[in-house]
Amino acid sequence: GENVEQHPSTLSVQEGDSAVIKCTYSDSASNYFPWYKQELGKRPQLIIDIRSNVGEKKDQRIAVTLNKTAKHFSLHITETQPEDSAVYFCAENEGAQKLVFGQGTRLTINP
Amino acid sequence: SAVISQKPSRDICQRGTSLTIQCQVDSQVTMMFWYRQQPGQSLTLIATANQGSEATYESGFVIDKFPISRPNLTFSTLTVSNMSPEDSSIYLCSVEDINEQYFGPGTRLTVT
Numbered sequence: 001g002e003n004v005e006q007h008p009s010t011l012s013v014q015e016g017d018s019a020v021i022k023c024t025y026s027d028s029a030s031n032y033f034p035w036y037k038q039e040l041g042k043r044p045q046l047i048i049d050i051r052s053n054v055g056e057k058k059d060q061r062i063a064v065t066l067n068k069t070a071k072h073f074s075l076h077i078t079e080t081q082p083e084d085s086a087v088y089f090c091a092e093n094e095g096a097q098k099l100v101f102g103q104g105t106r107l108t109i110n111p
Numbered sequence: 112s113a114v115i116s117q118k119p120s121r122d123i124c125q126r127g128t129s130l131t132i133q134c135q136v137d138s139q140v141t142m143m144f145w146y147r148q149q150p151g152q153s154l155t156l157i158a159t160a161n162q163g164s165e166a167t168y169e170s171g172f173v174i175d176k177f178p179i180s181r182p183n184l185t186f187s188t189l190t191v192s193n194m195s196p197e198d199s200s201i202y203l204c205s206v207e208d209i210n211e212q213y214f215g216p217g218t219r220l221t222v223t
Binding site: 032034036042043044045046049089097098099100101102103104 | 142144152153154155156159203207210211212213214215216217
């Protein structure tokens with residue numbers, strides 16, 4: 001089956017610094033790459049997504065970049081705040097709208 | 112985005128019994144999915160709930176263990192049958208709305 005590798009599994013940054021999480025995928029036909037944020041005890045929330053016809057997308061402090069040649073995409077969070085602490089999941093569209101998820105990154109923002 | 116609710120939010124069940132989880136959406140959606148999230152783990156797709164036809168199961172999941180109903184475009188159920196402690200997990204439904212996928216609040220199941 002399809003596979004998404006996500007790194008790092010844990011990430012700790014100082015408040016105000018940037019955080020970067022990377023994912024690689026294997027299916028060259030994948031064309032949709034969402035990122036979800038999951039706070040403790042809550043549902044995963046879609047925070048940003050990118051489709052294969054663009055290389056970068058930005059929404060305030062969050063940005064996602066996509067390199068289709070290398071089959072990897074990354075989440076960038078700038079000016080991190082304590083409320084950014086959560087588990088982040090990348091995913092890719094395997095076709096028929098099915099999502100395959102990465103293993104998750106636990107992000108901790110230290111005040 | 113669509114508003115999704117699930118019932119129950121949590122339950123504690125004895126092994127060998129079955130639990131049916133309901134997922135309700137406030138608007139008609141074509142695609143509904145059921146995921147499992149084991150403690151501290153990522154999300155794994157169980158099946159796609161197809162309206163008016165049998166669900167499409169992913170590798171490792173079978174209809175006898177996880178029967179699914181999808182009677183209309185706003186509602187689906189997932190049953191976890193003949194439960195064992197290994198079925199303790201969070202079960203989430205999701206829907207596709209305007210080409211994006213959103214999750215319900217989840218059902219936390221503990222099997223003793």
